[in-house]
Amino acid sequence: MSLSEILRVTRVQRGFKRTYGELRVLDDVNLRLAEGEIVGLLGRSGSGKSTLLRIIAGLIEPSGGAVEYLGKPLSGPAQGVAMVFQTFALFPWLTVLQNVEAGLEALGVGARERRRRALAAIDLIGLDGFENAYPRELSGGMRQRVGFARALVVNPTLLLMDEPFSALDVLTAETLRTDLLDLWNERRLPIKSILIVTHNIEEAVFMCHRILVLSSNPGRVMAEIRVPFAHPRDRLDPTFKRLVDDIYAKMITRESIDATRKTLALGSWLPDVSTNLMAGLIETLAAPPYNGKADLPEIARTLHLEVDDLFPVAEMMQHLNFAHMREGDILLTPSARQFAEYGTQERKQLFAEHLLAHVPLAASIRRVLNERPGHRAPRVRFAQELEDFLSDSAAQQTLDAVINWGRYAEIFSYNDQTETFSLEDVEGD
Ligand code: ADP
Ligand code: MG
Numbered sequence: 001m002s003l004s005e006i007l008r009v010t011r012v013q014r015g016f017k018r019t020y021g022e023l024r025v026l027d028d029v030n031l032r033l034a035e036g037e038i039v040g041l042l043g044r045s046g047s048g049k050s051t052l053l054r055i056i057a058g059l060i061e062p063s064g065g066a067v068e069y070l071g072k073p074l075s076g077p078a079q080g081v082a083m084v085f086q087t088f089a090l091f092p093w094l095t096v097l098q099n100v101e102a103g104l105e106a107l108g109v110g111a112r113e114r115r116r117r118a119l120a121a122i123d124l125i126g127l128d129g130f131e132n133a134y135p136r137e138l139s140g141g142m143r144q145r146v147g148f149a150r151a152l153v154v155n156p157t158l159l160l161m162d163e164p165f166s167a168l169d170v171l172t173a174e175t176l177r178t179d180l181l182d183l184w185n186e187r188r189l190p191i192k193s194i195l196i197v198t199h200n201i202e203e204a205v206f207m208c209h210r211i212l213v214l215s216s217n218p219g220r221v222m223a224e225i226r227v228p229f230a231h232p233r234d235r236l237d238p239t240f241k242r243l244v245d246d247i248y249a250k251m252i253t254r255e256s257i258d259a260t261r262k263t264l265a266l267g268s269w270l271p272d273v274s275t276n277l278m279a280g281l282i283e284t285l286a287a288p289p290y291n292g293k294a295d296l297p298e299i300a301r302t303l304h305l306e307v308d309d310l311f312p313v314a315e316m317m318q319h320l321n322f323a324h325m326r327e328g329d330i331l332l333t334p335s336a337r338q339f340a341e342y343g344t345q346e347r348k349q350l351f352a353e354h355l356l357a358h359v360p361l362a363a364s365i366r367r368v369l370n371e372r373p374g375h376r377a378p379r380v381r382f383a384q385e386l387e388d389f390l391s392d393s394a395a396q397q398t399l400d401a402v403i404n405w406g407r408y409a410e411i412f413s414y415n416d417q418t419e420t421f422s423l424e425d426v427e428g429d
Helices: 049-056 096-105 111-124 140-152 170-185 201-207 238-261 275-286 296-302 307-319 334-341 344-358 360-371 379-387 392-409
Strands: 005-017 022-034 037-043 064-069 081-084 158-162 193-198 210-215 220-226 293-295 323-326 329-332 376-378 413-415 420-422
Touching: 005 049, 005 193, 022 037, 022 049, 022 193, 022 220, 037 049, 037 201, 049 064, 049 158, 049 193, 081 140, 096 111, 096 140, 111 140, 140 170, 170 201, 193 201, 201 238, 210 238, 220 238, 238 296, 238 307, 275 296, 275 307, 275 329, 275 334, 275 392, 293 296, 296 307, 296 329, 307 323, 329 334, 334 344, 344 360, 344 392, 360 376, 360 379, 360 392, 360 420, 376 379, 379 392, 379 420, 392 413
Parallel strands: 037 193, 037 210, 081 158, 158 193
Antiparallel strands: 005 022, 005 064, 210 220, 293 329, 323 329, 376 420, 413 420
């Protein structure tokens, strides 16, 4: 591998304004890309991966730190840096060929040269025969190929990809990944380095030479893993699986230590984890062969859960004091074991106690309802409060999560039509 440096990110920070202060999304991010490398940026949803990629693409500015591309400070989008998104906004009124050419027009490339390069890119990415098709006539996989062609046609030096395969079905995604890797390994791409964002550990191990793991809240590079396998890689190889497991354990351990260290505040973001999923996980873990303790990667595989599904459940179970995380294992607390033994009504009651004790937002809703004469309160009452701390969409999502748990626990009811909380049909005080 040549040591020529393509990209250097030094102490990059980025925050977004909130009513009170700032949401620090990226904190002190450092990374380097050398020629010949495919590097993965792995992290949970919301950890700031897209924000970092947009900074590197010159689409937004960091609030601190520096980005250098080919040894020069970056200011705005640099020529030679192309981006592939999860889904592309193709121009529906343009053909495949015209869509691919569109990227070159902006660069002032002449008509004949545009045509020549677009046809070459279309050929390279396996779209020949579809030059005159319109986007609506294409499958999702073919549309994504047009997106790739549009990125490749500018002959980029650095290719940035933001979860480029995650909107595709499993088989299409694998085909496209393999095609891209083949082009790369046969040196048929002008690209010198690829930075790919993903929340899929297997995808990162399948594709990358090096993986940077980004922690959440704030995003920071918490681990760097070299992938020692040659391409093409075999997902079924035991060493491949072991590396996937190691990364899994690293991510969950680190994230959960962070989660337990932070007790929830009124304005904390809450993942919308279903009570069914929590109950199901508690039951599975309480029963043999686990008997209250399991290896997280193993349980994830057994239950067919991805990082973005399992981590939030595990995290909420910790917040609710139903589980602890230790060295890649998940352990049920005594209350969770009780929960597994209980029938429906006792479960609800136990859940209610934990919800009110550990989730301040749930306790606050209940308190407001108790204090109000009619025991009712509109959703906006709490949405506005949360929006001081969270983005609008995060606030709504957090409220939805608490509504689901509160309904299950029967600590309040909520009417979807009128968007009001009340204590109607609620047992107890
Ligand atoms: P990821 O790609 O890892 O899922 P993002 O970079 O999209 O994460 O987002 C990280 C955090 O930054 C989220 O909490 C998101 O709500 C917030 N965020 C991203 N873009 C903006 C923006 N333009 N304004 C306010 N908050 C934002
Ligand atoms: Mg993203």
